[in-house]
Amino acid sequence: MVLRPPVEPMLAQARETVPGPGVPPGGLAFEAKFDGYRCLLFTPPRPGGPVLLQSRRGSLIQRHFPDLVRAAQQLPPGLVLDGELVVWHEGRFSFEALQRRAVSGGRTVGQLAVTYPAYYIAFDILQAGGEAGGEELLTEPYERRRAILEALFAGQGLTAPWTLCPMTTDPAVAQEWLTSWTEVPGVEGLVIKGLGQRYMPSARGWFKVRRRNTTEAIIGAVTGSLHRPQLLLLGRHDEHGLLRLVGRTVPLGQDAARQLAGHLHPAVPEHPWTGVRFSSAWGSREPLDAVLVRPELVAEVDADTAIDRGAWRHPLRFSRLRLDVTIDDVPRFGEGTTPAAG
Missing domain, CATH: 2.40.50.140 (Nucleic acid-binding proteins)
Known part of the structure; x- marks a missing residue:
C-alpha cells in the first residue's frame, strides 16, 4: 500500500521528567525537539508527480515552500518522511519567519523563500522510497525505521535543506542536550520514543519533555x-x-x-x-x-x-x-x- 495524504502523525504526551527504563518498552531513544511546524513530506511514486507537504492538521502546504519542493527532486520516489519545518535566520531559529512563510501567497512566496529559506529536520520515515513506489514502514519498530532513515541520508548524501534529527540512546547524553542545547532559541527539549514502537497515527505514544x-x-x-x-x-x-x-x-x-x-x-x-x-x-x-x-x-x-x-x-x-x-x-x-x- 502506498501512503497518500492525509496521514495523521503520531503524537507525544507531555511529561515533567525523562521516563525511566521500560517506558515505553524495549529501550529508549531520545531526539532533540525543535520548535517548528510538524510536516509530513511525500515524494511522488513516479517521476513528474507533485511533491506534497502535509501539516499536522492535514492541510497541504507545499505552495508556501517552493524551495523545499525543488530540493525534494533529489529524493527517491515514493518516500514519506515525518519531521519539522524550521527557518534559521540571523543565527537562530525564527518561528516568526516560519509563520510568515506558512501564510504567504502570490509573489511574496518566492521572495520569502529567498529571504527566509526553510529547512526540514527529518526524525522518522513512514515509507521507504524506491523504484517500486516504496515500502510502507508503519508497523516496523522505531529502531529499524531510524536505521532506514540514516541509510537514506548517507546513501543520498543529503545536506541542507535536509537535516537528520539528532538521536541518542544514552540517557546521560540526552540530559546534557536538555540542559545545554535548549539554550538555543527554537530547541525546546526532548522527544522520547521506544526503540520497539511501531508508528501509530494520531496516537500519543511518544513522550516530550520541555526545558x-x-x-x-x-x-x-x-x-x-x-x-x-x-x-x-x-x-x-x-x-x-x-x-x-x-x-x-x-x-x-x-x-x-x-x-x-x-x-x-x-x-x-x-x-x-x-x-x-x-x-x-x-x-x-x-x-x-x-x-x-x-x-x-x-x-x-x-x-x-x-x-x-x-x-x-x-x-x-x-x-x-x-x-x-x-x-x-x-x-x-x-x-x-x-x-x-x-
Missing part, C-alpha cells in the same frame, strides 16, 4: 474576577516603559487563586492595557474576557523556551507571588529567563 525555567512577570490582568481569578495575563516593561504582554498562565489552582485574591486591586483609569483585546491562545482570534488590575504585583512563573517576539507561545505556570520584589526587579521585555533550580 522549563523560572522567571518573573508583572500581573496586568486576570480572567474571572478579582476575588476568584482564573488565570493571569502577564507583562514586562519595554525600553520605553510600556507594559507589554508576554504571556498567560494555565488555569490557577484553588490555593493559588485564594493567595492572589487578597492582593489584587482594580485597575486605575490610565492602565496601559485599557482598550486592549486579548486572545484566548497564541494565534487564536477567540477573545478572552479579561479584568484589568493594578500592575504592581510580581508573579514567579514556570516557563518553557518557546519565545517569539518577546512573548511565550505556550501558557505559563504560576508558582507564587513575589512580594519581596518590585516591578522594577522584573526582567525587561525581550530578556531571557533564569534556569530553574534543580
Whole structure:
C-alpha cells in the first residue's frame, strides 16, 4: 500500500521528567525537539508527480515552500518522511519567519523563500522510497525505521535543506542536550520514543519533555474576577516603559487563586492595557474576557523556551507571588529567563 495524504502523525504526551527504563518498552531513544511546524513530506511514486507537504492538521502546504519542493527532486520516489519545518535566520531559529512563510501567497512566496529559506529536520520515515513506489514502514519498530532513515541520508548524501534529527540512546547524553542545547532559541527539549514502537497515527505514544525555567512577570490582568481569578495575563516593561504582554498562565489552582485574591486591586483609569483585546491562545482570534488590575504585583512563573517576539507561545505556570520584589526587579521585555533550580 502506498501512503497518500492525509496521514495523521503520531503524537507525544507531555511529561515533567525523562521516563525511566521500560517506558515505553524495549529501550529508549531520545531526539532533540525543535520548535517548528510538524510536516509530513511525500515524494511522488513516479517521476513528474507533485511533491506534497502535509501539516499536522492535514492541510497541504507545499505552495508556501517552493524551495523545499525543488530540493525534494533529489529524493527517491515514493518516500514519506515525518519531521519539522524550521527557518534559521540571523543565527537562530525564527518561528516568526516560519509563520510568515506558512501564510504567504502570490509573489511574496518566492521572495520569502529567498529571504527566509526553510529547512526540514527529518526524525522518522513512514515509507521507504524506491523504484517500486516504496515500502510502507508503519508497523516496523522505531529502531529499524531510524536505521532506514540514516541509510537514506548517507546513501543520498543529503545536506541542507535536509537535516537528520539528532538521536541518542544514552540517557546521560540526552540530559546534557536538555540542559545545554535548549539554550538555543527554537530547541525546546526532548522527544522520547521506544526503540520497539511501531508508528501509530494520531496516537500519543511518544513522550516530550520541555526545558522549563523560572522567571518573573508583572500581573496586568486576570480572567474571572478579582476575588476568584482564573488565570493571569502577564507583562514586562519595554525600553520605553510600556507594559507589554508576554504571556498567560494555565488555569490557577484553588490555593493559588485564594493567595492572589487578597492582593489584587482594580485597575486605575490610565492602565496601559485599557482598550486592549486579548486572545484566548497564541494565534487564536477567540477573545478572552479579561479584568484589568493594578500592575504592581510580581508573579514567579514556570516557563518553557518557546519565545517569539518577546512573548511565550505556550501558557505559563504560576508558582507564587513575589512580594519581596518590585516591578522594577522584573526582567525587561525581550530578556531571557533564569534556569530553574534543580
